[in-house]
Amino acid sequence: MFKLEENFRSTRHILDASNAVISFDPSRIEKRLFTRRGEGLPIEVLGFSYATEEAAAIIREIGRRAATGVAWHDMAIIYRQNRLSRTLEEALLHARIPYEIIGDVGFYRRTAVKDALALLTLCAWPDERRSDEAFRRMANRPPRGLGARGLGKIEMEASTGGLSLCAAATRTRLSPRCAVALQGFVQILRQIGCREGESLGERLTGLLEATGYLDMLRADDSDEAATQRENLAELIELAQGFRRVEHLLEHAALAGGAPGEKGRDRVQLMTMHRSKGLEFRHVFLPAWEEAIFPGAMPRNPEEERRLAYVALTRAMEQATITFCDYRQGGSSRPSRFIDEIPLENRVSSWNHGRNEPRQSDGRWRQVDQELNALGL
Structure with a gap:
């Protein structure tokens, strides 16, 4: 040797x-x-x-x-x-x-962090078109049976009625399984959005739990899922320092806009x-x-x-x-x-x-x- x-x-x-x-x-x-x-x-x-x-x-x-x-x-x-x-x-x-x-x-470009911020956006503005991109991102995370065809129907309903995608989702004719799942998802967003006296960190925790997002990560025993849970814990702690959703989103946009080009x-x-x-x-x-x-x-x-x-x-x-x-x-x-x-x-x-x-x-x-x- x-x-x-x-x-x-x-x-x-x-x-x-x-x-x-x-x-x-x-x-x-x-x-x-x-x-x-x-x-x-x-x-x-x-x-x-x-x-x-x-x-x-x-x-x-x-x-x-x-x-x-x-x-x-x-x-x-x-x-x-x-x-x-x-x-x-x-x-x-x-x-x-x-x-x-x-x-x-x-940090702000990581999947779990972007997902959590999208949930906050939907919760804050479910009836406004500025939440549409967040709906596209989170409507089927975790899976609720919504495919490309179903999302297309929602898009048409929103365009015809001048609605947000979140509002149009409960008015669109979809498969029974998907319709029930999306109605439950939208109901969670609206209920948590109406709560008073909660900190932003508590609201985010409630969204991640009630929508099944954290359960989805817990069911995955991979290192990647564990890392995503750690990132969410970091984001929840950060959210405690903000009073309004828009302030947190502005901070994330500024901090995540230039992580340093190579x-x-x-x-x-x-x-x-x-x-x-x-x-x-x-x-x-x-x-x-x-x-x-x-x-x-x-x-x-x-x-x-x-x-x-x-x-x-x-x-x-x-x-x-x-x-x-x-x-x-x-x-x-x-x-x-x-x-x-x-x-x-x-x-x-x-x-x-x-x-x-x-x-x-x-x-x-x-x-x-x-x-x-x-x-x-």
Whole structure:
């Protein structure tokens, strides 16, 4: 057996931290990576109260490093679950930092999120033509027996009577099964739309439950369905911060309108699975919390550990781990993987000034000016 133990990518602090984490995997063939790239910088481990605070801090640090000469494409944010990108995307957009999501689409372009926003649109304006596209999207999700021919009949009824598709659906002659299902769907929309005293998050939860959408996802045990449920939980939490449907839809349209066209010089966002084989000078690893990574009941605990190893070793020069005390309305605690990193290989602060090129006071004033111009 020949062990390939020399790592040509990362510095010693990063490799020592990675070796320590993966050493707890009992199925791994024993080997210890080494590097000739020098000691480098210790792993930055920082805690925050909330996800918005965490995202703002990461994006400000990205802006600071860019102002000192680090290219956007040399920095990456790598997370365990794709729903975690939402707060990061919004912070990047606010700061006007170009970014690209690798192997995925922006939060507001994901199927479950678009479906949920369509339900809210139908609930708010069932008798207005602006809800027609939402009806086309959701009338048969989950399946209610409505095919292209049935939808065509509804379209004709709406055109003849000057009605919205939602209103026309209950007046159109369809097969008995489809007619009953659509009448029930429209009734749910109208009943929930008339409720008073509910928050927007509660209304959205009610729509997803009553229409059978969540049951459809629960019946699917695939990873994709689980991811869609996570995205919906993130959207429900976001909706709690809005009082009116139109305000949430406007926010989604603005935030989802430009997730960053593909280009050479952009900050890279991706899941840990997508990061395999890639490398970046600076890597940010948010949400290292027990509820998320490795998760409350991981299907394969050792696979989670290997992902931690992969995520850390994507970094060539600097790796930053962050966690929050509260996320999605619940308390959380730091990931066990953080405790497994030796104290000599991590610091509980930014590595500002450590082994960085010395800058004159004038240069740092310029950095501050550039950060302000970025909105950071």
